[in-house]
Amino acid sequence: MTTKISEHIIAELLKDCKNNQDLLGENGLLANLHSQIIDSAIQNGICASLDNIDENEYSDYLFAKSLKLSHKQTIELKDEILSLYAKGLSQLQIQSHFRELKNIHLTANHISTLINMSMSDMELWRDRKLDPIYPIIYMDAMRILVKDNGIQKKKSVHIVLGINLEGCKEVLGLWIENYEGAKIWANILSELKNRGVRDIFIACCDNLSGLSKSINAIYPDTQVQLCMAHQKRASLACVKRKEQSQLSKDLLAIYTAPTLQSAEKRLNEMADKWQNNYPAMVKSWYHNWENLTSFYEYIPELRKVLYTTNAIESLNSGLRTVAKRDRTFGSDQIALNAMYLYLEVARKKWTMPIAYWQLILGQFKMLFDERF
Known part of the structure; x- marks a missing residue:
C-alpha cells in the first residue's frame, strides 16, 4: 500500500x-x-x-x-x-x-x-558471482575447534585467496569441512567454476595427496605451484631446534637462486649436508622438485609472489587471531561469520595491486594471450 x-x-x-x-x-x-x-x-x-x-x-x-x-x-x-x-x-x-x-x-x-x-551478509558474500579469470590463487586450510551437536570437534577451514586481473587480493570463499582432502578441494573448485571462474593460470597449494589432479580435473590448463612455505615448514619440523636456523638458510639459498640450474646446484649441496641425518626430509625435496620450481619459468617479480606466499600467510595469521579469541565456535555458521567479519576489515585495506603488477600482468598476457 x-x-x-x-x-x-x-x-x-x-x-x-x-x-x-x-x-x-x-x-x-x-x-x-x-x-x-x-x-x-x-x-x-x-x-x-x-x-x-x-x-x-x-x-x-x-x-x-x-x-x-x-x-x-x-x-x-x-x-x-x-x-x-x-x-x-x-x-x-x-x-x-x-x-x-x-x-x-x-x-x-x-x-x-x-x-x-551480519550472517545474512556473509551468506550473500559466499554466494556472490566471481570474476571469470584469476591469474593466481592460493589454496590453504587451517584447523579450528567447533561444537557439532554439542560435541567439540576439530574441523578444517578451507580458504581460497585470489589475485584478480587488477592485481588486488580477493578471498573467493571460506568452507568448513571435517577434514582437508583432495575431493573436498575438487568440490570447492567446482563451486568456483559455477560462480563464474572460467580460468586460473597458477594455483599455489601444499603437497596434499591427489590435490594437483583435483585442480587439473576442474581447470586442466592451470599450472600447480607447490607452496614453498609449506615445504620449508615441513622440512624445519624434521630437524632439531638448534639446527633449524642453519637449515633455513640452506633452503633460502635454494628458492632464491637466480636460475633453475643454480637452484639444482644448491639443492644438491643441501642434500650432501643433511642427507645422513635426515634422509626423508631431503627425499621430499627431490620428490616435489618439479612442482616446487615451476615458478622459474617466470620473471623474478612473479617468482617472488609465488614462492613467498606472504599474502596467504598474513591472511591466515589474522584468521587464527579470531580462532584464538573464540577458542571453540558454537557452530560452523558462527565460525564462518566471525572469519567473514575479519575479511571485511582486511578487504578495505586491499585497495592497491601487488608489487610490480603491470610487469607481471604483461608476462601473463605474453604467455596466456589466448586465455584472456
Whole structure:
C-alpha cells in the first residue's frame, strides 16, 4: 500500500525547519520522524509481527532507541563494533572499550545481536558471482575447534585467496569441512567454476595427496605451484631446534637462486649436508622438485609472489587471531561469520595491486594471450 501524506501535514512538519541540518541532521526531522513512527506503530499493534518489517531496519531502530543515538550515530557505532570484533576483541573487551573511551554502555545482547545480523551478509558474500579469470590463487586450510551437536570437534577451514586481473587480493570463499582432502578441494573448485571462474593460470597449494589432479580435473590448463612455505615448514619440523636456523638458510639459498640450474646446484649441496641425518626430509625435496620450481619459468617479480606466499600467510595469521579469541565456535555458521567479519576489515585495506603488477600482468598476457 502506498500512503500519500497530505500537504497540510507536510507543511506542519516542515514549519520549524530552517535549513538542511534541521531536516537531515543527526537530530533533524527525518531521523526523529523515522523513530517516532515505528515506535507509535509498535505501540498500536501495527507492527506486532516482525514479518512485515525489514529485520535490519527494525534492529537498527531498537539499537538506536536503547542507546539514545541518532540513526547516523547508530550506523557508525555498528561499524566500529564489528570492526573491533573482527580484529579479535572479545565481547567483554568491546564493552570495556566503549564504556571507558566513549561512555557508551553496551550490553552483551547489543553486541551479539549485531554479530548475528551480519550472517545474512556473509551468506550473500559466499554466494556472490566471481570474476571469470584469476591469474593466481592460493589454496590453504587451517584447523579450528567447533561444537557439532554439542560435541567439540576439530574441523578444517578451507580458504581460497585470489589475485584478480587488477592485481588486488580477493578471498573467493571460506568452507568448513571435517577434514582437508583432495575431493573436498575438487568440490570447492567446482563451486568456483559455477560462480563464474572460467580460468586460473597458477594455483599455489601444499603437497596434499591427489590435490594437483583435483585442480587439473576442474581447470586442466592451470599450472600447480607447490607452496614453498609449506615445504620449508615441513622440512624445519624434521630437524632439531638448534639446527633449524642453519637449515633455513640452506633452503633460502635454494628458492632464491637466480636460475633453475643454480637452484639444482644448491639443492644438491643441501642434500650432501643433511642427507645422513635426515634422509626423508631431503627425499621430499627431490620428490616435489618439479612442482616446487615451476615458478622459474617466470620473471623474478612473479617468482617472488609465488614462492613467498606472504599474502596467504598474513591472511591466515589474522584468521587464527579470531580462532584464538573464540577458542571453540558454537557452530560452523558462527565460525564462518566471525572469519567473514575479519575479511571485511582486511578487504578495505586491499585497495592497491601487488608489487610490480603491470610487469607481471604483461608476462601473463605474453604467455596466456589466448586465455584472456
